[in-house]
Amino acid sequence: MPGNTITSTSSNVPDVGDEIIVINKEATSEALLALSAGFPADILTEEEIDAGVVHTVGGIEQVNYILIRNHIITKWRENVNDWVTKDMFTDVIPPQCSALLDRAYNYLVSRGYINFGVSSAIKERMPAEPSKSNVIVIGAGLAGLAAARQLMKFGFKVIVLEGRKRAGGRVYTRKMEGANRVSAAADLGGTVLTGTLGNPLGILARQLGISLHKIRDKCPLYRIDGSPVDPELDLKVETAFNRLLEKASRLRQLMGDVSMDVSLGAALETFRQVYGDAVTDEEMGLFNWHLANLEYANAGLLSKLSLAFWDQDDPFDMGGDHCFMPGGNGQVVQALAENVNILYEKTVTAIQYGSDGVQVVAGGQVFQGDMALCTVPLGVLKNGSIKFVPELPQRKLDSIKRLGFGLLNKVAMVFPYVFWSTELDTFGHLSEDKSRRGEFFLFYSYATLSGGPLLMTLVAGEAAHEFETMPPTDAVTRVIKILKGIFEPQGINVPEPLQTVCTRWGSDSFSLGAYSNVAVGASGDDYDILAENVGDGRLFFAGEATTRRYPATMHGAYLSGLREAAKMEHYANIRALKLKVHREPSMSAHSCASLLADLFREPDLEFGSFSIIFSKIKADPQPSAILRVTIGERPKMKERSKEDHQHSNKLLFQQLKSHFNQQQQLYVYTLLTKHQALELREVRGGDEIRFRYLCENLGVKLVGRKGLGPSAELIIASIQSERGKQRSALNSRSLKSGLIKPRTTIMKQKIVRRAKILGNRVALSSNGLPQEAGMVSSAITSSRLSAVNGIGTSNPQISGAANQFTSRPINQVYHFCYLHSPKSAMCWK
Numbered sequence: 085m086p087g088n089t090i091t092s093t094s095s096n097v098p099d100v101g102d103e104i105i106v107i108n109k110e111a112t113s114e115a116l117l118a119l120s121a122g123f124p125a126d127i128l129t130e131e132e133i134d135a136g137v138v139h140t141v142g143g144i145e146q147v148n149y150i151l152i153r154n155h156i157i158t159k160w161r162e163n164v165n166d167w168v169t170k171d172m173f174t175d176v177i178p179p180q181c182s183a184l185l186d187r188a189y190n191y192l193v194s195r196g197y198i199n200f201g202v203s204s205a206i207k208e209r210m211p212a213e214p215s216k217s218n219v220i221v222i223g224a225g226l227a228g229l230a231a232a233r234q235l236m237k238f239g240f241k242v243i244v245l246e247g248r249k250r251a252g253g254r255v256y257t258r259k260m261e262g263a264n265r266v267s268a269a270a271d272l273g274g275t276v277l278t279g280t281l282g283n284p285l286g287i288l289a290r291q292l293g294i295s296l297h298k299i300r301d302k303c304p305l306y307r308i309d310g311s312p313v314d315p316e317l318d319l320k321v322e323t324a325f326n327r328l329l330e331k332a333s334r335l336r337q338l339m340g341d342v343s344m345d346v347s348l349g350a351a352l353e354t355f356r357q358v359y360g361d362a363v364t365d366e367e368m369g370l371f372n373w374h375l376a377n378l379e380y381a382n383a384g385l386l387s388k389l390s391l392a393f394w395d396q397d398d399p400f401d402m403g404g405d406h407c408f409m410p411g412g413n414g415q416v417v418q419a420l421a422e423n424v425n426i427l428y429e430k431t432v433t434a435i436q437y438g439s440d441g442v443q444v445v446a447g448g449q450v451f452q453g454d455m456a457l458c459t460v461p462l463g464v465l466k467n468g469s470i471k472f473v474p475e476l477p478q479r480k481l482d483s484i485k486r487l488g489f490g491l492l493n494k495v496a497m498v499f500p501y502v503f504w505s506t507e508l509d510t511f512g513h514l515s516e517d518k519s520r521r522g523e524f525f526l527f528y529s530y531a532t533l534s535g536g537p538l539l540m541t542l543v544a545g546e547a548a549h550e551f552e553t554m555p556p557t558d559a560v561t562r563v564i565k566i567l568k569g570i571f572e573p574q575g576i577n578v579p580e581p582l583q584t585v586c587t588r589w590g591s592d593s594f595s596l597g598a599y600s601n602v603a604v605g606a607s608g609d610d611y612d613i614l615a616e617n618v619g620d621g622r623l624f625f626a627g628e629a630t631t632r633r634y635p636a637t638m639h640g641a642y643l644s645g646l647r648e649a650a651k652m653e654h655y656a657n658i659r660a661l662k663l664k665v666h667r668e669p670s671m672s673a674h675s676c677a678s679l680l681a682d683l684f685r686e687p688d689l690e691f692g693s694f695s696i697i698f699s700k701i702k703a704d705p706q707p708s709a710i711l712r713v714t715i716g717e718r719p720k721m722k723e724r725s726k727e728d729h730q731h732s733n734k735l736l737f738q739q740l741k742s743h744f745n746q747q748q749q750l751y752v753y754t755l756l757t758k759h760q761a762l763e764l765r766e767v768r769g770g771d772e773i774r775f776r777y778l779c780e781n782l783g784v785k786l787v788g789r790k791g792l793g794p795s796a797e798l799i800i801a802s803i804q805s806e807r808g809k810q811r812s813a814l815n816s817r818s819l820k821s822g823l824i825k826p827r828t829t830i831m832k833q834k835i836v837r838r839a840k841i842l843g844n845r846v847a848l849s850s851n852g853l854p855q856e857a858g859m860v861s862s863a864i865t866s867s868r869l870s871a872v873n874g875i876g877t878s879n880p881q882i883s884g885a886a887n888q889f890t891s892r893p894i895n896q897v898y899h900f901c902y903l904h905s906p907k908s909a910m911c912w913k
């Protein structure tokens with residue numbers, strides 16, 4: 085089979101780990117594609133490690149897994165309408181890698197990275213009858229709908245409780261009437277697909293046969309009196325503005341942690357004052373326009389955005405063009421809502437959760453479920469509109485408080501005819517007053533996309549708050565005045581609009597704002613905390629404000645729904661298994677011991693005498709890993725000093741030593757958090773040092789298997805369930821994909837994006853790498869950093885393997901990254 089050969093690289097790793105497979109000649113482009121789906125090119129994601137996709141992190145098995153995983157993703161992307169089966173790969177993946185194929189395929193399908201969406205082939209996989217327990221989803225926005233469909237595919241019985249009369253939440257396409265029964269589709273909420281490379285909404289659009297419209301870069305600006313801004317001056321101020329952002333970025337590096345307490349606005353204002361005297365009124369007007377644009381991108385006042393973390397999601401920015409969906413994003417909502425049991429006008433007021441399940445109170449009714457998923461916006465959580473019983477954990481309450489939830493409003497207008505140029509997608513207007521800089525500062529033309537002569541304008545920053553109480557007639561009068569100022573001097577008559585809509589996202593009780601941002605004092609961690617489930621796997625959370633990588637976006641909301649569906653299925657499986665364990669008295673200490681022994685046959689981490697298996701059931705700080713230390717034969721621990729005997733583990737060590745002498749093999753165990761496990765793995769100097777670190781630094785007590793106690797049971801059951809799932813043939817499947825990126829601006833978006841990227845990426849691209857490589861390298865850099873923080877490999881073996889894998893152009897990117905990421909260089913040397 086040409087192109088499907090196996091190249092041998094090393095001989096001392098058994099099984100699938102001793103050879104790197106060559107699936108085809110496109111490994112580099114497949115790696116790039118996988119990258120756009122959120123998978124680093126050379127290391128596993130934390131989620132993959134948690135899922136146990138390889139026996140040992142780092143090494144050739146991992147390289148092979150990554151090649152297979154990337155190949156499957158590529159195959160799926162070639163035709164997103166089809167259901168990709170495992171059989172499609174059996175002729176290109178060598179038989180000795182079939183277990184890896186199983187794991188990669190099962191992982192990708194169960195998490196919704198492939199085979200998701202609304203095409204007929206995918207919908208056909210939905211089971212006719214649910215076979216699993218009841219799940220209640222609260223909210224029919226993108227997060228809720230994505231989760232509901234996925235859970236249905238897994239076989240759960242799902243109902244969605246939605247407070248509004250419609251689905252879609254903050255994605256709302258309103259049909260507006262024009263002349264001669266012409267109607268125009270106006271997106272009053274989420275509009276722009278911010279990056280299409282790997283964007284799951286782009287894939288849904290493809291499945292629906294909708295071609296996306298790339299937003300064109302050109303965006304002329306108009307002065308207060310309506311005259312056009314000189315393009316040279318525009319460029320000059322834009323450049324200066326970007327420089328200020330760069331300075332702010334450097335400032336935060338200098339400030340370190342202190343920058344957490346400083347706002348982006350304060351930093352920019354300080355710089356502006358320093359340089360401010362040199363600028364004219366017009367330049368200041370332009371500068372304010374850019375500030376308004378930034379406030380739009382973040383739906384937040386600059387004075388409230390964190391200098392340290394306002395752009396923490398930038399490394400996950402989706403690549404590709406920013407696009408509009410002709411006909412509106414509501415088409416996606418409609419497709420996702422099809423055949424989902426949504427109960428409208430059911431405003432949830434209370435959620436009670438506990439180990440027996442959940443009770444959700446809505447509109448005087450009580451709904452009972454095995455689990456619930458809450459997807460209401462952060463604004464609703466902040467407002468306390470829903471009573472949680474028991475109250476949510478303090479750390480979650482703190483994060484809800486810390487994160488920002490800002491405002492953006494729109495005015496949509498349908499005119500009798502198009503009087504503006506359809507060559508432009510956007511144009512901007514300056515304001516005389518700083519506090520009103522965001523008022524109607526940007527216009528979108530939807531004439532060619534919406535079906536009618538639709539023009540939309542945005543209200544951001546402070547102006548968005550004022551706008552909430554502005555009478556619509558006043559608002560429209562102001563907009564028309566601006567349009568007349570721009571077009572009438574050109575001899576163009578501006579007609580009265582036939583229909584207008586002014587949004588009020590801030591006073592909408594089902595939203596209470598537009599989207600989340602990182603406010604002063606908050607950080608990306610708060611998104612993770614918002615995503616944590618409570619009540620021992622009974623109540624889960626999804627929505628744009630629960631995703632650290634893609635907050636404030638439509639795709640972030642969608643992906644968060646898929647993420648939680650996978651988690652909920654996982655918990656349901658554990659519970660089912662636990663029930664089984666309790667019902668079967670024969671599942672006693674003995675079988676539990678053999679279960680544990682079985683699991684340790686395939687440890688997730690192994691170094692020296694230490695083996696670790698992980699479960700996903702609990703996030704740190706709760707223990708989720710079981711460590712086993714093997715005593716006898718293999719370990720060569722040295723004599724310990726006298727001081728060691730003061731520790732309670734000293735005695736144990738002596739006992740262990742005596743077992744050594746008898747040449748017996750003995751296992752001792754302890755529970756660890758995942759972080760501790762990874763920390764231990766990084767300890768250098770051999771087993772004795774590690775042992776000491778374990779006892780003294782981590783303060784754990786090693787015990788025999790029985791001493792692990794009941795808390796280990798759940799962990800064991802979880803791992804068992806997950807591994808069982810991986811091995812079993814796939815039957816119910818579904819949606820999703822991963823990717824990169826959040827919201828950025830429409831117009832002038834490039835400017836904002838470029839500015840936001842600053843530190844890392846500007847530096848990277850300035851070294852002449854192609855744009856694509858810049859994207860890759862930044863993603864790799866960020867994953868490297870996370871690797872250093874926990875998951876990366878320090879195994880020198882992998883360097884060789886990775887070098888082979890990267891011996892194509894992408895290799896340059898890696899090395900380039902090393903230069904810019906000393907931490908990652910450390911990790912790889």
Ligand SMILES: Cc1cc2nc3c(=O)[nH]c(=O)nc-3n(C[C@H](O)[C@H](O)[C@H](O)COP(=O)(O)OP(=O)(O)OC[C@H]3O[C@@H](n4cnc5c(N)ncnc54)[C@H](O)[C@@H]3O)c2cc1C
Pocket residue numbers: 222223224225226227228245246247248251252253254255272273274275276277278430431432433459460461464469470492493494589593594595597598599626627628629635636637638639641826827
């Ligand atoms: C004006 C505006 C412009 C935007 N522009 C973009 C953009 O250009 N690009 C982009 O990617 N993103 C954009 N976004 C953000 C994007 O729309 C959101 O991130 C995404 O739609 C959020 O989806 P969600 O499922 O998390 O929340 P939602 O869509 O808000 O869904 C939550 C659901 O819960 C319901 N609900 C609330 N409270 C209750 C209750 N008590 N009981 C029952 N139901 C309840 C709500 O009615 C809603 O249907 C924009 C948002 C706004 C508001």
